[in-house]
Amino acid sequence: MEDGMNWDTVKGKWAQAKGDVKTKWGQLTDDDLTEIDGQREKLAGKIQERYGIVKEEAEKQIDEHFKTK
Structure with missing residues (x-):
């Protein structure tokens, strides 16, 4: 992620x-979100x-969504 929010944030x-x-x-289900637990790779995998x-x-999509946050 080049600009915007740092994924650690x-x-x-x-x-x-x-x-x-x-x-x-x-x-994405609540279970998906719990499993993802803030991990970018898992979020990408679940969206995929x-x-x-x-x-x-x-x-x-993740980068575009979070660069404005």
């Missing part, structure tokens, strides 16, 4: 970020799995 505030993530990617997109697209 997202991970540190995962409890607050979960609601935002759930709003953006509504197909739930939305049927490639990993690079999932990572791009």
Whole structure:
């Protein structure tokens, strides 16, 4: 992630970020969010799995979503 929020900040505030993530990617379940636990790689994997997109697209969506936070 080049600009915007540092992923460590997202991970540190995962409890607050979960609601935002759930709003953006509504197909993720509460169990998914608990399992992800602020880990960017796991978030990308779950988005990839739930939305049927490639990993690079999932990572791009994550970067775009959090760079404005």
